[in-house]
Structure formats: structure tokens, C-alpha cells
Amino acid sequence: MTRMSEGLSGGPADLADVPPETRSSTGPLHASVNDPALTSMTLLNEIAGRFPDAVSFAAGRPYEGFYDVADLGRYMSAFENHLTDELGLSPEATRRTFFQYGRTKGFIHHLIARHLRNDEGLDVEPESVVVTTGVQEATVLVLRALRTDTRDVVFAAYPSYVGFLGATRLVDMPVRAVREGPDGIDVADLEEKIRRARAEGLRPRAVYVVPDFANPSGASMPLADRRALLDLAAREDVLLLEDNPYSMFHSGGERLPTLKSLDAERRVVYFGSFAKTAFAGARVGYVVADQSVVGGSLFADELAKLKSMLTLNTSTVAQAVIGGYLLENGCSVERASAREAEVYRGNLRAVLTGLEEWFGAGGPMSGAGVSWNAPKGGMFAVVTLPFRADDAMLEYSASHFGVLWTPLHHFYAGNGGFRQIRLSYSVLTHRQIALGIERLAALIADRT
Amino acid sequence: MTRMSEGLSGGPADLADVPPETRSSTGPLHASVNDPALTSMTLLNEIAGRFPDAVSFAAGRPYEGFYDVADLGRYMSAFENHLTDELGLSPEATRRTFFQYGRTKGFIHHLIARHLRNDEGLDVEPESVVVTTGVQEATVLVLRALRTDTRDVVFAAYPSYVGFLGATRLVDMPVRAVREGPDGIDVADLEEKIRRARAEGLRPRAVYVVPDFANPSGASMPLADRRALLDLAAREDVLLLEDNPYSMFHSGGERLPTLKSLDAERRVVYFGSFAKTAFAGARVGYVVADQSVVGGSLFADELAKLKSMLTLNTSTVAQAVIGGYLLENGCSVERASAREAEVYRGNLRAVLTGLEEWFGAGGPMSGAGVSWNAPKGGMFAVVTLPFRADDAMLEYSASHFGVLWTPLHHFYAGNGGFRQIRLSYSVLTHRQIALGIERLAALIADRT
Secondary structure (H helix, E strand, O other), X not given: OOOOOOOOOOOOOOHHHOOHHHOOEOOOOOHHHHOHHHHHHHHHHHHHHXXXXXXXXXXXXXXXXXXXOHHHHXXXXXXXXXXXXXXOOOHHHHHHXXXXXXXXXXXXXXXXXXXXXXXXXXXXXXXXXXXXXXXXXXXHHHHHHHOOOOOEXXXXXXXXXXXXXXXXXXXXXXXXXXXEEOOEEOHHHHHHHHHHHHHOOOEEEEEEEOOOOOOOOOOXXXXXXXXXXXXXXXXXXXXXXXXXXXXXOOOOOOOOOOOHHHOOOXXXXXXXXXXXXXXXXXXXXXXXXXXXXXXXXXHHHHHHHHHHHHOOOOOHHHHHHHHHHHHHXXXXXXXXXXXXXXXXXXXXXXXXXXXXXXXXXXXXXXXXXXXXXXXXXXXXXXXXXXXXXXXXXXXHHHHHHOEEOEEHHHXXXXXXXXXXXXXXXXXXXXXXXXXXXXXXXXXXXXXX | OOOOOOOOOOOXXXXXHOOHHHOOEOOOOOHHHHOHHHHHHHHHHHHHXXXXXXXXXXXXXXXXXXXXXXXXXXXXXXXXXXXXXXXXXXXXXXXXXHHOOOOOOOOOHHHHHHHHHHHHOOOOOHHHEEEEOHHHHHHHHHHHHHOOOOOEEEEEEEOOOHHHHHHHHHOOOXXXXXXEEOOEEOHHHHHHHHHHHHHOOOEEEEEEEOOOOOOOOOOOOOHHHHHHHHHXXXXXXXXXXXXXXXXXXXXXXOOOOOOHHHOOOOOEEEEEEOOOOOOHHHOOEEEEOOOEOOOOOEHXXXXXXXXXXXXXXXXXXXXXXXXXXHXXXXXXXXXXXXXXXXXXXXXXXXXXXXXXXXXXXXXXOOOOOOEEOOOOOOOEEEEEOOOOOOXXXXXXXXXXXXEEOEEHHXXXXXXXXXXXXXXXXXXXXXXXXXXXXXXXXXXXXHHO
């Protein structure tokens, strides 16, 4: 539900008023429309919709307190000036950039490369960047490219981001689940799973990881694990798909390098998002794909071919807005999103403090058997409960105690996480967080 | 080449400076990256790029003389006012509409429904509209939904729009070619092809058609053929995929009804575009999918599920701009694009007049064996030459005579059209058109 169902209302149409005999049937549809991840998201949204007054730890959307519609026009003007003044485009070429079909790989690739140098210490060739309609499109492009026949398979730590799982469904790419520990993906388990897949005649292609502040777990990989993962990828000749939407929301202390910046062999395909930093509605993300392809071309150029059959190019106005956002902030997203990062840091502290006060040593419910992790950043934390926390329990929690959260089993494709819940704190006030944890404590007291 | 390679420059990166041993290979990629349609577009763009001073009948992009960057901010403001004043949204809800993840089916569906009523006499339920990242995404969504296993197959008249063919490649959907006559798809041939496919154990799902001013042929289907096509679709239980990007550029005389407005059984899935009317860079299109699905849901809602795994939602700023464009013009695209329509009408007259003057009865080359069609609107016409008009001939035409055009065989997946060329006249002046046809005549004189 992280990226779902905000904005204008509108559920399924009521078909009751249309005589069924005048409405043709489509016939059977691709299995992905019945994907369990989708069905569960619909269910969660439906429950959330029925309890609008509950404190919601379920809504994963970014903080919206600093949004101002007036920024959008200013960003576009900043980008227009950049085209004319910095790049020297003629008025005709500038107009064409805004209005016509554009370069398939996008036209803010050079600004994205500057941002990666400024904020991640990462040097990428602008030509290896493909600007996409959000990371979601980028994920579909990469998976579409890698799924050549029934032998291809990818790996992901479970619990896993539902958007990634959805993308695999669209291209019929099987996902092999890898264990996740408190420090992210279990590299030894990954190695075993890759070998097992090979023994079955499958062709392991890639491993999906969110090394910093994963969704849903909030886990971050230690440096040694990052290096071990890169070594394993080299030994097994698989790509690493590094998704990095949350790194700007770090603790403020020392940061770990991205996999991509440790990637001497260019084995990492890097996904970057502006959804949580600039704004989600723009639908602007990107992928850095600097691998070579048999025949000598650049992976980014092959992905662009697929994009030319999928969306042609990322919306020019959306790119211009994000381009202006980058330019206004010296191509530092860290600078641009400093206020949001401060909100998330404060909210994370409030969540951890609240949990400690209720369930920690000396707290009123210290013996209840509740534990939780302590993410170093991001937008999510995970709480382990002493009872089954499934959709029925969520419904009970909402109706009897006025608090919403996300059952973790939805991120396991139904195969785990039945006693865990995700707490998302991005859009809450400290007061709402305290109230929500108090209500959670009441639920737990009721069930134990 | 219709929707390609405008805007900022940037070819494939030069890999020569990166030691090959430090750049991992991706391994094999999905066959669609080697699709002949893509390869041919790359080739055509490359030829066009080498002859910038040639008169180009190859560029299929919309006329750009009326574009003004200042319009974009005004459109956004108009849409913002619509949200607050007409729909009564709070300032918070308005901001959220612009900035957050949005409704998967989009938020300008009601304005699109008004446009369809105003300009096409078409009544659609707003809930059956899915706003997409251009028609290209809509096509992929529909084909993805319909491709359930290896038996599913679709039909299209050849020559066919390369964007449609590209979308079929992405989802591994086979396309059966149907004959096209001067009046568009040959319904009798379609019937035979459908029956033959069924006899082979395949499952015919849908037929792709552009009834008005098709790309590349410019052909329009007569009313009787439209009715016959609907009857056939009902008998054979297949969907009709009606793509309608050009209907606003009609002759100014009587217009024919869309398939969708004749569609009593809701057998037509209707694709609408703003690329040629508002502007292409926005990447805003839509699909009207009012069929029912087994289980009783609406096809549009099933497509939205797939979209939630592909792009989540269409860019909010792009939707807001197109929403404002519609609002400023009373939700009449015909009114909004009247100036462009006049340009295209005038250019089409100039093309047909030029061809007649050179190759018609009494013209200097009346005996050269050149013929052409007379489209009633749109952006394209087709000329039949007395010799092979392939890529080598295009190269020769560009280098020796300074005129570019598109070999029609690219729209036949290489199986036809070798003596035909597409003339696109959307971005030319009357003077350029006259000069281009003079140069074409010189080429023809040289080769005959």
C-alpha cells in the first residue's frame, strides 16, 4: 500500500445499471491481475478506508507538509533557464524539449549524474542513466530484458517490496525467496539458493536488494555483507539490482557506501527514485545500467529500446519539474530533502521511544513478549507480536482500538511474517505516534 | 520514427574508454530488444541524422509552431482551480492531488469523458477510463491482460503502426497480419485469418484497427466496413482495439462515427491520445475499457491493477497540464487543436496538389507510373513508386536528391510494401512540400 490509492476517490464502477447482455466479456486475463500482493493491497486499502479516524501506521506515502503547488512552475522555469543559459539551446530547441517526443533515455540524465556524485559519491556516465516513469517502470524494463525464456530466475530477500514482486509478475519472472536477517539479505542463504536453482537447470540472472533502510523491514546491510554480496555476484555471475529510495533519510551520522559505489566490476544495476524526496506524483525515477551487452552495446541503450515500446519517454513536464528541483538545490537531493529527513528522523525516534516506554524493560508491558528492530533511517520499523497479526487481526485492531498497521505476511507472498507488523511513520505527528502506540499496547494487552 | 529521437542529443556511450574486463556483461536479453521494427527505426533515424538539410517527409512528429512554454503553468493553474472551485477539494487535498501517489486510473477521467461526448459524440462512464503514460502504455496493458498463454493471438492490418507491433513484442503476443485495402482493413480477409487461427488451436483475442486516417496508410474505413467489422467481432467473440489519435484532423466535412460509438455490445476497447493534439511530450493518453471480466469486474479496473505494477499512476503534473488544456477549451479537443488541424489540412492539400502537378494527367511525369492515395485527413499519405523503395533507395534519395521519406516495408515487419513510401507532412511548410515533391520527382526521373 506504500504507493497506492491516494488522491481523488473512485472505486470500481457499479455495473448493476448496465444490462449484462449488452456488455461483452474480455475472456480470460493474464494471471498477474490476480496476484496475491495486489489482492492484499486492495484489502488493506479497503480496511483503511473504513476506519478514517484510526491512527494509521499503514500509510507509506511521503510526508506532505512542505508541498507547495507554486514550486512546480518555478521548477519548470529553472529548468527552462538551464536549457537556454547553461546548455545554450535555441528557443525552438527549448520548446521542442518541453513539447515533443523526447530522447528515450530522458533529458535530465546529466543532472542525475551530478546528484549521484554530490550525494552518494558515485561517478556514473550520464549515458548509462535511463530516466523512467518511476522506479517501477525501470524495474519492469530490467526484468523484461532479463527474462528471455522459462529458465531465467531472480532472487530477493523476503520480506520484499511488493512493487518489485508485482514487476516480476508482469513479465512472468519467477522469484526465489532468500532469507533476511536483522542485517538484510542473508548472503550465505543466497549462495545456497543460487546453486540450488542452477542444479534445477535454471539460470540465475539477478538479485534484488535494498541495502539501506529496506521496505518493509527497515534493515540495512553492514559493509562486510555488501562486499560479500558483490563477491558472490562475481563468483556466480549474476547482476545485483540495488534499489535505493531511502538513503537520503539516514541517521545523520556515518553513512555506508552504496553497492554501486563499491562496484568495480559494474555488476550493480542501480535504481534511483525521486518519489520520496521530491514527490511521488511526478513519476520520475531512473536506472543506472552501465553493463555491456553481447555485441558491445550499453545495457542502458538496450533498456531504452524496451522503453520505446512501453512509454516512449518519461513525461517532459515531469522531467522538467524534477530537473528544476535538482537545479534549485545545486543538484543535491540531500540538501533539497533535508526538512523531510529531519521529520523522518524525529518520527523514528518517537516510534522507538514509544515502543521502549511501553514494552521495554521497566515499561508497563515489558513482559508481553513484544520486540522490535531499530532501523537507522528510512520510513519503516517492524514489531514482532506474541500472537498472529494477520488481516483479521488488523480488522480487529482498527475496529476495536483505532490503530492501523500492515501485516508483514503481505511482503512474504503469504509464506511468513505472521507475527510481525510494519509501522510506517512518515505522515504522522509525534502526538499521533504516541497515541498510536498506546492503542497498539491496548490491542496487545487485549490479546495476551 | 514517428515518435522517436527528438530533443536533446545523445547517442550510445563510447565504451572504448572503459576496459572491457571491468564491465560485466548482462548475459542474454529478451528477443524484443532485437525487434526488426526497432532496428529499422534506429536505421531511419541514423540516415535522417546524416542529412539534416534534406526536406524530410519522414518526421512524423506533430506541428510545433503553436507551442508556448508559458501555456504549461497556465494549464496547471486552470486545473488547480478546477479542483478547488469545481470539485470543492480542500487545499490539502489539492496539494495531495499534485504531489502524492494518485488514483491508479488517473484523475482527469471525467474531463476525458466530457471531451469524448463533445468531440466524438461518445458517452463513456468515467470509471471505464484509465489514464495512461501515452497510448503506448495503454496498448501494453491491454495486450498484457489478453496474453494469458501461448494460444492467445491478435490481428492487425498490415501496414501497421510500429508502436502497436512493439507493444506486442514486449508481451510475446503473436500478431497475425490481415490485408489492408484502400479503405483500411479487409474484413473478409480478417474473418478468414481468424478462422484459420482457430483451426490451428489458437485463441483469437482482439483486432487492432485505426479506422480514421491510419498510420502509415492514411486510410479510413467506410461506414459499412465499420459495421461489418463489429458484426464479425460479435460472431467471432473477439475484442476490437480502436486506436484513434488522428480523428481531430479530419477534412472539415462530414465525419464517420468511431467504432466505439457504434458499439452496442461494448466490444470495442478505445485508445485515445493527446500526443498529436495537445503535445506529445506530456505522455498522457487513455483507454476506455468498459467490458466486463469473468467475476463481474470492469476491464478498466483489471487494467488498473496491471498499471499499478507498471507505472503506478500517470504523472500528476502531466495530467494536470492536460486537464488544464481541456478545461481552457471547454473540454473540446477539436476547438483546442483547430489551428493544428488547419495546418494539416492545408499541408495535405499541398501534398496532393504537388503530386498531381508532377505525376497526374498532363503533368511532366504523368507516364512515370507513380500513384498515391488521397487521405481525407490525418498526417500521412502513401505513394506507390515504379521501383523498389527500400532503405538503400532512401539513402540514395537523401544523398543525391535531398529528400527523406519512410519506406513502407518497415510497417509490414519486412513482408511487403517494397514499392511504397510514406509521406508525412505535419512539420513542413507549403514551400518545403513543393520543394520536396520536386526532389522526389527528380529521384523518380533518375530511377525510371
